[in-house]
Amino acid sequence: MNVSMPRFDQGRVLVIGDLMLDRYWHGDTSRISPEAPVPVVKVGSQEDRPGGAANVALNVRALGAPASLIGLVGADDAGRALEKQLSSAGIYCDFAVTEDEPTVTKLRVLSRHQQLIRLDFEEAFHRDHSQAIAQRMSNLINHTDVVIISDYAKGTLSSVEQLINTARNAGKVVLVDPKGTDFQRYAGATLLTPNLSEFEAVVGHCSCERELVKRGQALIEKLQLEALLVTRSEQGMTLIRPGLEEIHYPARAREVYDVTGAGDTVISTLAAALASGETMATSVALANIAAGIVVAKLGTAAISAPELRRKVMAEQGAEQGVVAEDQLMIALEEARTEGESIVFTNGCFDILHAGHVGYLEEARSKGDRLVLAVNSDDSVRRLKGDGRPINPVERRMAVLAGLAAVDWVIPFDEDTPERIIRAVKPDVLVKGGDYTVETVVGAEFVQSYGGRVELMPFLDACSTTLIVDKIKADAEQG
Template structure:
């Protein structure tokens, strides 16, 4: 499966669900209270973090995707703190504030990395006494590419059917992170993302993958779902669809430090990817990759688009270094989709010297990515004669790939890079040497035909492969 980055910057996701504030009081506890046998914590630091649906919205914004959060809060200082944090992170907040009810808050008192107590502030009656969310939902549906129902069993999604129906009528996919033992409430959703424990609480223990798939398909049919994604911890994920074979994706994390918030990351990447134009299977693969990054971090953490992009490039072998033409085409397409300018140069690079290094550093400064195309051994021999190259293609490629200025190296067997230029369409073609005019550069007309640029850079004087070989030969003769 070849992964690519969706256009997160052109997508928007609406998150509707239980909004919470995670508040942390941290300080030193060096004595016991004289009033009771409990530690006395001298609070030195207070941290507020969005929890529940707020954390999902935060994950979406971190990807560079438009993020709107809809749900109930109190009309209090906690709601103000939540809105300030989320707005500062790029989340559009559409809170329905409920007077006389506190914003759901989880207060944790921590000393020396140890949680001493958690205090919960919430009223189960908030959603019952709150205004209907349907008008606000319909207001935002037209501008979003996906809807997430983030259920933490706090009452906001006690009856999600009208919400699902409205989204379906608007042609917006509905992704649900379910809670509880009644999945029938989510009937008609596009995708459910239960973890294995939540799934087995509904369908019973699954002793093997065959049973899991059979029961999952039966659940999809009974609930009229388009897809079901079961997250299975160290066993990865299983995607089920009525019209396709099951897709088992292995867990990718090498080290797991903390799984807190991993479910929020999964559904956030899924929704953002679908809203950005990705197919379901590709969206799940990206979510699986994102989860492997998040669980390697401590605490609730969001993954950024650059982090995910680097992981995708590493997965495809397109992050840096030597690659095939096919890999290079993928890398350049991804770079271009993110507004990066690609610089291209070519040559034999038989003996890498100071002149080459200076030239490549200058070329790299002209854009964001530098591609170096290298003649293979046969084409060097045709161009330079017998005895060349001195270094075979694998060694030349390895040295070039190790230079800081070089992003990608590709070899070619033709005498000129014309076919590469016709395929890759770099933004700038660079050559170094004694070219009197850019029209002397092979392939200049190809590059300029699609609006690219051609530039000629001067080489370091008195430094060339030929002069180095001549000096070596003269020293040998003497």
Template sequence: MRLTMPQFDSSHVLIIGDVMLDRYWHGSSNRVSPEAPVPIVNVSLEEERPGGAGNVALNIAALGGRVSLVGVVGDDPAAALLKSRLDAAGIFSDLQVSKYKPTITKLRVMSRHQQLLRMDFEEVFGVEDSDSFEDKIAPVLPHADILVLSDYAKGTLQDCQALIKRAKTAGIPVLVDPKGGDFERYQGASLLTPNIAELEAVVGRCESEQDIVRKGLQLIAKLNIDALLVTRGEMGMTLLRAHQAAIHLPARAREVYDVTGAGDTVIAVLAAVLATGQALPDAVALANLAAGIVVGKLGAATVSAPELRRAIHSEHGFERGIVSEDQLIQAIEASRANGERIVFTNGCFDIIHAGHVGYLDEARKQGDRLIVALNSDASVRRLKGQGRPINPVDRRMAVLAGLESVDWVVSFDDDTPERLLRRIKPDVLVKGGDYRADQIVGGTIVKANGGNVKVLRFFENCSTTSIVNRIRQQ
């Protein structure tokens, strides 16, 4: 599957949900207070951004999409500030004003790119605070391509069923970012985007990939919804639809600075892409790319159209990165359906050096997709002895996943990759070294399945052991 940049300016998304004002106080922190064991922050910068449903709207606007926002605010300066920020971003907002409750505000104190404290100023809104929503939605809904319900359990979405039924009657898909343990209120929606914790709060503990798929499909049937997208942090995303194979997307391998607002970015990109007419799997893949970008930023950030375009251009396939075995099998099946040849190699890869990079580049040229299977920490200790590995498996996987030549990285706990090879059945097994092809562990398994075994050139004077020994001698 080849991803393309949508024409976001052709889309119009209507968002209804809990709007907030996010405040950030930034400053240096070099002392501990003499009054209590807390850091003293010398505030040098104050920042205000729309949060909650407002952040969803900001994400769509940053991509160039048209967006309308309906929510509830208080009769206070925070509401005026929030409205000015939305106007500046080109977002049409029609906000119901509560006479008795304040605008929901979250204040975060930041120092050295870390959040030290968050203070929430809020009271949950009631039915009386959203009683005129019908009047606000009526003129906007007929011109919208997608309706998003952004639920933060702050009381704005009192009657989700009425909104969902009204949109469906108009032929408009409804995407929901849910909250709480009662998903019945979202019955009949087109798509729900819970994170894994929110899903488990409703369906119970999911111990495996199969559990997520089975319980997710049961929830789809129970709620009469079209699809379920489960966001799973470092394990990526899982898209479930009735009578269709699950799609697992690995998380993008990059350093995570802040996950604040990542869920807002996911549903925003989903809505904006679907509003342009692209298919759901494409929208999910683009949302996954965008989430990988936004977690590398500080605070509730957005992804711009140029950033997303660059990510698309650098993306060589639909699924790449760190995967579990089950996710890898799903990805391989999709690749083989496209006629792609699967290359497999394995090793400890404890300290990545020039020899590794050159070898993996050569390995990638043997087919269309390269899998690197990595010995777990326990496996490395059994093979190399105490004191190894130098780097734990999560760091080794992250480095390998960042190499352009590598498509998927998976770990295994066995001493050899034979069990994994029997399950994966690669087209090509490669190793680097000065031995014959018939000496490669697992070679007979690959050949028995119709695959080939190749020995790649040996890179002189490059080995982790020699590097470690030289460091110890120093």
């Protein structure tokens, strides 16, 4: 599946669910306690991270999407620390504060990147806070595109049915990360994202793919869902929709360090992509790639848009070489995020010679990245006449992509590269010295936003036409 990076900033996501503070103590271990057969950890550093629904919101915001968060916290230091950290990340927090119930806190003790023990400081919220949560949702529902229900069974979502109905009646997409075996309470949502064990706890053990899909379709019909996404660890993910063939997404991670928060990453990326206008299938593909990144990290961690973009580029083969136009746009966005300048040039490059190599090396020196647009065979034929090109465009691009000076090679079929120049919007437009700035295609456009136009000299007595003429002459004499 061809996947590109969405404009995450174009969609708004509201997260409602159980909030937690994940606390980490890091230290060295060099001895066993004389009191019991356990390692002694000399704590050297402490770290607090948002967990549960808070981690979901943090993931949404890290991708660049506007995020709002509703949940319950205690009137304590953990609740205040959680809100301060989330607000500083640009998340709009509308928390209901309970005076006699603590903020859910989980303490993990780690040494040498290994988790030794987890200590939970929590009591499920027993009092009815449903109206406080519902009122906050009503205040924000018209300012969002996608709603995430993040259920960790801590008591925040005691009226989840009401929340789903409110969102669906407002025409919003509702994604649910479910908990427990009573999935009926999520009826009417757009999509559920259970992991395989959660799914099988509800529908029974699935001995094969066909059975999984069949039982998934039955669950969709029963709960009146639009889709079901079953996350399956090392087996990837399966997207099931009524009336459509299922889609299996393979696992992306090569090495798994920690699955903590992976489900949060999946649903947050899925929501941000849907909110920005992507299709369900493409949004799940992006979520699958994001999950592969996060499980290679330690603890709950939000992945950034540049991280995801780099991974998407690698998946699409757009890091360097011959690329399609949509792949090039992803690569350019990543390069510009890193502060790199873009140089653009174009040509037929029918028979590569020393003049071409010197020209491209000189062009590359004008910036950080070089985009080379190559005329298609039909385009060359219209410009050069019958008998040209000597080499088809696939071979020409393959050779050019092998040059150290060239980052990306892209074909174009028009007589001029003006359309691609407008799409690329290069910082520097380069053309050979046989042109003047006034005659360079795209020069006026590049100069209109402050870009430069550079003319590069050609190596004397080097041209494809001269080489072709010499070969013909030698053949006639022979």
